[in-house]
Amino acid sequence: VHSIRNVANFMSRDIWDESGMLEAYRKEAGELLFHPDGMITGDGCDFPKKGKHSVGVQRQYCGRLGKTDNCQASVMAGYAGPNGYGLLDYELYMPESWFDADHAGLRKKCNVPGKLTFKTKSDLLLESIRKIANAEGFKGKYVGVDSFFGNDKEFLDSLPENLVYFADVRTNCRVFRSRPEMIVPEYTGRGKRPTKAVPSVPSVSVKEIAEDDSIPWNEVVLGIGAKGPVITEDKCIPVVEVRGEGAGKAVWLYMRKLEDGSIKY
Secondary structure, three states, X not given: XXXXXXXXXXXXXXXXXXXXXXXXXXXXXXXXHOOOOOEEEEEEEEEEOOOOOOOOOEEEEEOOOOEEEEXXXXXXXXXEEOOEEEEEEEEEEOOHHHXXXXXXXXXXXXXXXXXXXXXXXXXXXXXXXHHHHOOOOOOOOEEEEOHHHHOOHHHHHOOOOOXXXXXXXXXXXXXXXXXXXXXXXXXXXXXXXXXXXXXXXXXXXXXXHHOOOOOOOEEEEEEEEOOEEEEEEEEEEEEEEEEOOEEEEEEEEEEEEOOOOXXXX
């Protein structure tokens, strides 16, 4: 108990250079981990709380509980590759409500920096990824994120151009099987004459593509486990993003069957 209290006092009351310590750790970890085929990974990490006075706490979605509850939320950036894996950066998410007048007393009590401003989780993770990618000696090829960030097109567009993103999307994510032309529909003789261009072909959900038997599943050996080969099935095809009411970038859609039969996109 005493050792826990000592650590808690050190973290909250003593003066220490957190950013300097993190930078030193990040540099040393990078020297051990960085590899040309490495991936920067980004994800949320949430901490359930009972009270209302911890910094940044409020009722919000808690990934650890799988539901909306009282918690603190954060984003964390790691790195994984042939040399190993590890955590390289982290940031507490401060809900927008914490910047209103009702939270002024709590901000002071929790020592929230006066210059701190609201940032979305995507903003926080993007800053962390750029920090790692711009680090001295950085080597890497990919960025990997879950569907919370994978469905944020502005976030994906803002990632470092020299890195390839591998981002989860939800089953209802819609794409074009090929790039459509934007055409104004012919007038049917009824109602208002069309003036707005629309895609020449309809979009489809990624789930529909997975269920299309004309695109076969490929059997892939991921590696050798304790019980033998780890085998999965996947599909990978080129598609075009749906952006607004039109087409976006050409991307690869990767689909993989998990052991329980569910599919990740």
